[in-house]
Structure formats: structure tokens, C-alpha cells
Amino acid sequence: MIRDLITRNRSYRRFYQDIAIERETLRELVDLARLSASAANMQPLRYILSCDSEKNALIFPHLAWAGYLKDWPGPGEGERPSAYILILGDTEITQSFGCDHGIAAQSILLGATEKGLGGCIIASVQREKLRQALEIPPRYEILLVLALGKPRERVIVETVGADGDIKYWRDSEGTHHVPKRLLDEIIIG
Ligand SMILES: Cc1cc2nc3c(=O)[nH]c(=O)nc-3n(C[C@H](O)[C@H](O)[C@H](O)COP(=O)(O)O)c2cc1C
Numbered sequence: 543m544i545r546d547l548i549t550r551n552r553s554y555r556r557f558y559q560d561i562a563i564e565r566e567t568l569r570e571l572v573d574l575a576r577l578s579a580s581a582a583n584m585q586p587l588r589y590i591l592s593c594d595s596e597k598n599a600l601i602f603p604h605l606a607w608a609g610y611l612k613d614w615p616g617p618g619e620g621e622r623p624s625a626y627i628l629i630l631g632d633t634e635i636t637q638s639f640g641c642d643h644g645i646a647a648q649s650i651l652l653g654a655t656e657k658g659l660g661g662c663i664i665a666s667v668q669r670e671k672l673r674q675a676l677e678i679p680p681r682y683e684i685l686l687v688l689a690l691g692k693p694r695e696r697v698i699v700e701t702v703g704a705d706g707d708i709k710y711w712r713d714s715e716g717t718h719h720v721p722k723r724l725l726d727e728i729i730i731g
Pocket of ligand 1: 553606664
């Protein structure tokens, strides 16, 4: 079960933009993050939810997509995410968020996968522009943006080839290929 869920939980970057995600669904996903591990149980993460087209349009321009796909500027109108969850760190609780936000992101994305949705963790964010667009107070550090939607692309995992190239790529039919290193390569002792 967990292997299947993790295998299906790929980074999706093209969506059926017209398939809406309810705010309540986003709340359920954040509840999975709420239940997840947190260093010293400080629980410093805060979340901003977006599932309407006006707010989504404020977020989208400040995200960078698929750096390895040089000829692809990111999802076009009609295939953009229908929702976002911003993961913020409350600097009044701590200045160091460790890997809390990575764990939260994974919990949320696994939950989304279980619901037949998909998404992408985005760390390449123009943070100050996004802060201004959403009027996020300085006390909150913008850690990650999770793009969410009903996936409109096929993503397959394969093994890194003999050339060792880990760059994901897209074939002529639009299928996105993600090379993963072999288990014996990553277990070193
Ligand atoms: C911390 C982190 C930051 C990421 N930032 C971006 C990003 O800014 N833009 C993007 O398109 N993908 C981003 N990704 C997605 C990765 O490119 C993706 O995980 C990788 O290509 C492997 O694909 P997979 O998630 O399907 O295994 C990020 C992933 C992680 C874990």
C-alpha cells in the first residue's frame, strides 16, 4: 500500500485547471501535516490555502517550474494548478524550521495522491514578490509552495541509465520520465 502510494505520488506540473479543489479538501490535507513529526514538537509551520482563480493567479507568476525542461516555461493557461498550499514558518516560534516543511509537504502530497489528486513541491519561488502579492506579514518565512490539482500528464519512474544522468525529461508524447538511482547505489554501508 505505502509503496504504491509513494510510487503514484510523483511531481505533477500540468493539471486540469477547471477541476476545482474545495477549501475543505485543502484543510483535510493540512490536517495530515498537522499530525506529522516536528522537531522538538514546536509545530512552527503555518499554511495559506488558495483554491479560487483570483488568488491562484496572484501565486502562479512567482513560481519556477521544471528547471531541467529548458524549452518549457511552465504550465499554460488551462493546465495550471487549481489550488495551492503555501507552507510558512512562524519566526516567532523558531528561526530554524529543520526538515519540518519537507515532512509536511510529503504528508500533504501523499494525502492528495490518495484522493486522486497530484501536485508538486515548489521551492524555486520569488519569495518577496509572493509575499507582497498575498500581503504575508514579515513574521512568516515562505518555505515551500505546493501546487495541487487533477494531474493532466503521465509521469513514470525509471532507473538512472549507465550515463548516470538524473535529469528528468519529457518524450515526444508528453510523458514525463523521472530517473531514480538504484537501491544498491544509495545504500552505502
Ligand atoms: C525540496 C524540493 C523542491 C522542489 N522545487 C521544485 C521547483 O521549484 N520547481 C519544480 O518544478 N519542481 C520542484 N521540485 C520537484 C522535483 O523536481 C521532483 O521531486 C524531482 O524532479 C523528482 O520527481 P518526482 O517528485 O516525481 O520523484 C522540488 C522538489 C523538492 C523535494
